[in-house]
Structure formats: structure tokens, C-alpha cells
Amino acid sequence: MPISDEQITRLIYRSCLRLDAEDFEAYLELFAPEFEYRISNYSVEIRKDQRWMDVNQDEYKALLESIPLHSKPLGTFARHANVYDIERNGEDRAKVTTFLTVYYTTPDGGTKVFAVGKYFDEVDISGDQPLIADREVRLETREVGIGSIVPM
Amino acid sequence: MPRTAEEFLSPPSVPEDCYVSSSVYTDPDLYAEEEEKLLRRTWKFVCHVSEVPNIGDYRTHDWTGVPLVTVRSPDKKVRTFVNSCSHRGSRVVRYPAGNMKHMTCFFHLWEYDLYGNCTYQTRDEGYEAHGPTKEQAGLREVRTDTFCGLVFMNFDGNAAPLREYIGETATAFESIFGENDFEIFHLNRTHMKGNWKAWFLTNCDFYHEWGHQVNRSTNLTSPDYHDRPWRLNHAQGHGYTARKLDNEPFVVQYKNYKGWKNRDGLVLRGLQPGELVLTDLFPNTSVFMRTTCVRINHSTPYGPDHTVMEERGLGIKGESEADRRQRAKEFTQVWGPYSRNGAEDVAFVEESHRCQEFGANKYDVISRNEPIGDGLQRPQSDAYVRLFYDKWGDYMGRPANNPKNLMTAAE
Ligand code: FES
Numbered sequence: 001m002p003i004s005d006e007q008i009t010r011l012i013y014r015s016c017l018r019l020d021a022e023d024f025e026a027y028l029e030l031f032a033p034e035f036e037y038r039i040s041n042y043s044v045e046i047r048k049d050q051r052w053m054d055v056n057q058d059e060y061k062a063l064l065e066s067i068p069l070h071s072k073p074l075g076t077f078a079r080h081a082n083v084y085d086i087e088r089n090g091e092d093r094a095k096v097t098t099f100l101t102v103y104y105t106t107p108d109g110g111t112k113v114f115a116v117g118k119y120f121d122e123v124d125i126s127g128d129q130p131l132i133a134d135r136e137v138r139l140e141t142r143e144v145g146i147g148s149i150v151p152m
Numbered sequence: 153m154p155r156t157a158e159e160f161l162s163p164p165s166v167p168e169d170c171y172v173s174s175s176v177y178t179d180p181d182l183y184a185e186e187e188e189k190l191l192r193r194t195w196k197f198v199c200h201v202s203e204v205p206n207i208g209d210y211r212t213h214d215w216t217g218v219p220l221v222t223v224r225s226p227d228k229k230v231r232t233f234v235n236s237c238s239h240r241g242s243r244v245v246r247y248p249a250g251n252m253k254h255m256t257c258f259f260h261l262w263e264y265d266l267y268g269n270c271t272y273q274t275r276d277e278g279y280e281a282h283g284p285t286k287e288q289a290g291l292r293e294v295r296t297d298t299f300c301g302l303v304f305m306n307f308d309g310n311a312a313p314l315r316e317y318i319g320e321t322a323t324a325f326e327s328i329f330g331e332n333d334f335e336i337f338h339l340n341r342t343h344m345k346g347n348w349k350a351w352f353l354t355n356c357d358f359y360h361e362w363g364h365q366v367n368r369s370t371n372l373t374s375p376d377y378h379d380r381p382w383r384l385n386h387a388q389g390h391g392y393t394a395r396k397l398d399n400e401p402f403v404v405q406y407k408n409y410k411g412w413k414n415r416d417g418l419v420l421r422g423l424q425p426g427e428l429v430l431t432d433l434f435p436n437t438s439v440f441m442r443t444t445c446v447r448i449n450h451s452t453p454y455g456p457d458h459t460v461m462e463e464r465g466l467g468i469k470g471e472s473e474a475d476r477r478q479r480a481k482e483f484t485q486v487w488g489p490y491s492r493n494g495a496e497d498v499a500f501v502e503e504s505h506r507c508q509e510f511g512a513n514k515y516d517v518i519s520r521n522e523p524i525g526d527g528l529q530r531p532q533s534d535a536y537v538r539l540f541y542d543k544w545g546d547y548m549g550r551p552a553n554n555p556k557n558l559m560t561a562a563e
């Protein structure tokens with residue numbers, strides 16, 4: 001049975017929920033082997049595209065595992081995603097564009113918008129379950145305050 | 153033993169140059185005085201030359217509340233102007249960066265050329281009776297100079313020239329910048345609730361490496377970590393750490409951080425694989441070299457408790473896309489908003505500020521002393537921080553440990 005749009009959409013939303021929960025193991029199960037993950041934006045100041053994170057599968061896994069060793073922001077991140085578009089590229093691949101808003105809630109309970117951007121995902125739809133084969137988090141927001149140890 | 157109220161309010165029992173009053177981080181009057189006596193009299197980092205490579209390329213920025221525009225003029229020289237229209241004061245150039253043929257004010261359309269001359273006044277016959285003429289209406293030019301591709305400006309026409317100002321500290325980066333043709337590939341800005349000095353001094357305080365998981369695993373585990381002396385430039389207030397006393401490089405063990413490899417490829421000319429060189433230029437510019445990439449860190453204060461940190465990454469001009477990608481990848485492992493260290497550093501500054509702001513912390517202790525011989529100090533000594541405040545005191549005419557004591561200040 002071919003992978004449906006609904007399955008693809010659910011994959012994207014699950015990636016948000018699992019990252020919100022910081023359940024990194026379950027989050028990584030949503031990715032295909034050999035995936036790449038990047039956070040990028042266009043810098044108005046230097047008039048160039050730039051990458052603020054650029055990791056392959058092994059590097060990303062190690063990064064997520066090391067998070068508890070870091071002084072990460074004390075509050076929590078919540079992601080709000082809207083799948084805007086799913087474009088199929090043959091039988092095996094789909095390009096998915098998702099609008100993303102990330103909120104940050106301080107330990108005292110105040111919430112503010114941390115960043116807005118889009119996920120540009122390549123989804124592997126060749127198997128029983130769709131899997132993220134490549135994710136580019138393209139940020140609109142370039143001023144992210146204290147920054148984040150946890151990816152978006 | 154916990155301290156009593158009296159003990160808490162008294163200066164710490166260390167020598168006078170080994171503590172600082174927290175008011176230097178929070179007091180609005182001191183900040184205003186800093187703008188006048190220090191920030192407008194020292195060289196301020198503006199940008200890297202690769203941000204304005206072509207005629208007409210510009211960058212806007214602020215310093216001590218003054219909007220500025222730095223532009224490459226047709227004679228190829230980089231100039232800085234106060235970015236405020238001579239007519240009714242609007243900001244003339246309003247975008248962070250770009251390329252322009254001339255500067256047109258969007259309010260009443262006065263125009264300036266790239267040398268700061270006023271070249272057009274809308275319906276100029278209206279000025280015939282009382283002026284000002286175009287000749288009288290140029291922009292205010294601010295002294296600008298370049299060293300090693302780093303563009304600096306200074307409001308003070310009487311200050312020592314830039315090269316003299318950087319002094320012997322150039323030893324740390326002059327040859328590396330001479331051998332590599334650098335180009336910018338990364339820029340991020342962060343607004344933080346904290347003082348500009350606290351941010352700068354976090355860069356200069358290697359003791360804080362204990363706060364970073366990256367540094368705990370890659371630096372502090374190096375057997376020779378403590379063998380690099382601080383090289384202090386007492387005349388200007390700069391400092392750097394580079395080679396060890398035996399002139400061997402200090403090598404960072406990147407492989408000790410999970411998922412990372414040692415930096416053996418793409419090594420910048422003049423550095424050894426894994427080598428780390430850190431330079432701090434008074435009052436608030438740091439130039440760091442981590443084997444494959446350069447980081448320039450600078451901040452713009454907007455008051456005692458509002459600092460905009462700006463961080464740049466440099467790679468090699470004309471390198472392949474794959475090399476640039478690898479360099480940027482290594483840069484953002486340690487630096488940048490999603491790096492392993494970036495968020496931690498901002499948190500350090502903000503947490504201290506939170507306690508200093510309303511007087512919960514009265515004094516900043518800077519007493520670490522770690523002699524290495526020859527009168528030099530090891531990296532985790534506070535020797536540089538003390539030098540910084542010594543210089544601060546010279547500019548301000550007040551001691552940093554008791555800056556509000558008018559008697560002392562008058563002497
Ligand atoms: S304020 Fe610039 S033209 Fe009037």
C-alpha cells in the first residue's frame with residue numbers, strides 16, 4: 001500500500017511532539033538511515049545563506065545523547081507545525097514543506113515566540129512507514145535570544 | 153560559614169585590584185560615563201572587509217547610541233559616517249547591509265555621495281536665503297581604519313592610530329591573517345540582558361571553561377592545558393593566549409567530545425592541527441582561532457543591562473563549497489546560537505546580571521592567581537580581567553572596586 005499524505009503529515013507532527021518531549025530515542029526512529037539535518041537561514045547582514053547546525057546521522061545522534069550534559073535553557077520548547085505542502089517525487093520520495101513556530105516557556109511559566117521558520121523535509125516513502133531522509137530547518141528568525149542546545 | 157549582612161555588604165577580603173563593584177555592570181550613570189570616556193575614545197570593531205568588498209557595499213551599526221554607516225567609497229577606502237541626515241536627523245541608510253550608489257534620505261530626499269558630501273537638496277532654492285548650502289550639510293565622518301582585514305572606527309580624532317592601539321597583541325594574529333585570505337561566512341546577533349563588560353570578560357575568563365561540557369571534555373583534559381601563559385599588553389589593555397612557554401601549540405582534543413573528530417584537515421595557515429589561539433582586544437573585541445576557522449566576537453551596548461552580541465565566522469575566500477561547508481560545520485559545533493557553547497555563555501552572563509541588578513551581589517571576585525614563571529600567569533588566572541579593570545579605571549578616572557566613591561574619583 002502506498003504511503004498516504006496523512007501518514008506523511010503524521011510523521012512530521014510526531015517529530016515535533018517527540019522533540020518537545022525530548023524523547024530523543026523515539027524522535028530518531030522517525031529518520032531514515034544516513035539522514036542529514038541542518039538549521040539554516042539567510043543572513044541579511046552578510047548577504048549570504050548560512051548554516052547554524054549541520055550534522056549527519058551519527059553526529060546528530062551523538063549531539064542529542066549529549067544534551068543532558070549541557071546547561072540547556074531551563075524552560076521548555078513547544079513546536080507548532082502546519083504541513084503546507086506534500087510533493088511526490090516518484091514512488092520513493094516526497095518533499096514536504098511545513099510551517100514551524102517554536103515557543104519557549106520559562107520555568108516561571110511565561111511563554112514567548114522563540115523562532116519561526118519552515119521544515120523542508122525529504123521523506124523516504126519506499127517502505128512500510130515514511131521516514132525523514134533529510135531535514136532542513138530554515139529559520140526566518142535570526143535573533144534567538146539565549147539560543148538553544150536542543151535542535152528545532 | 154554563611155556571611156552576616158555586614159560581611160555581605162563589605163568588600164571581599166582580597167587585595168583591592170582583586171574585586172570589582174557590581175555597580176560597574178548596572179549603574180546607569182556609570183554607563184553614561186563609559187560612553188563618554190571610554191567607548192567613544194577607543195577603537196570599536198565594525199566588520200570584516202569581506203562584508204564590504206565592492207564599491208558601494210555598506211553595513212549599518214550603532215555605537216554609544218549613535219547610528220552609523222560604514223561604506224566602501226569609490227576610491228576603495230572604507231569610511232564611516234554618522235548615519236543621521238543633516239536635515240532633520242532621520243537615519244539615512246536603514247537596512248543592515250547592501251550596496252548603494254549614493255545615500256538618499258527617505259524623509260525629504262536629500263542625497264549624499266559615498267564620501268559623505270551632500271549632493272542634493274530637494275527644492276534647494278528654499279535654502280538660498282538662509283542656508284544651509286550643500287557644502288555645509290555633509291555627513292559627519294568618523295575615523296575608520298583597517299588592520300588585518302578588521303575594520304575599526306573611533307569617534308576620538310585624537311586617539312592613537314589603530315595599529316599603535318593594537319600594539320604587540322598583533323603578534324597573536326597578524327601572521328595568521330596575513331597568510332590566509334579570509335572571508336565571512338557566519339554572523340549571528342543576540343540581545344542579552346547583561347552588561348557588555350560581563351560578556352567580554354566571559355570570553356577572557358578561562359576558568360569558566362568548567363561550565364562548558366565541550367571544554368571539560370576537549371580542553372581541560374589536555375595535559376598541557378595550563379601551560380599557556382597569558383600575554384598581557386599593559387599599555388593598551390589587551391591580552392592573548394597562544395603557544396605554550398616552549399613555543400609548542402596548545403592542541404584541543406576535539407575527538408573527546410562525543411560525535412566529533414580532531415581537527416586535522418582544513419588547518420588555517422600559521423596554525424597547527426588542533427591549535428587554539430585566543431585574543432582579547434580592549435574594550436570588547438575578541439578574535440579566536442580554532443584551527444579551521446576564525447571567530448570575531450564583539451558587542452554593542454545599549455545601556456548597562458542591554459547588550460547585543462555579534463559573532464562572526466571567517467573561512468578562506470574562494471575555497472570549494474565542500475571545504476566551506478566543513479569549516480562552517482566546525483565553527484557551529486562550538487559557536488553560534490545552536491552550538492554547544494553559545495547558549496551556555498549567554499546564560500552565564502544573564503544569571504550573574506540577575507543577581508547584580510538589584511544588589512543581591514555586590515562584588516565580582518577576580519582574585520585568581522596562577523603564576524607560571526617569568527612573571528607570567530596561566531590561562532585560568534584572572535590576570536587579564538584585572539588588567540581590563542585597571543585600564544577601565546584609567547579611562548574612567550575611578551577605581552572599578554569603588555567607582556561611586558566621589559572622593560576617590562576626584563583624586
Ligand atoms: S530628514 Fe533627511 S531629507 Fe529631511
Ligand SMILES: [Fe+2]
Nearest residue numbers: 360364493497
Ligand atoms: Fe564560553
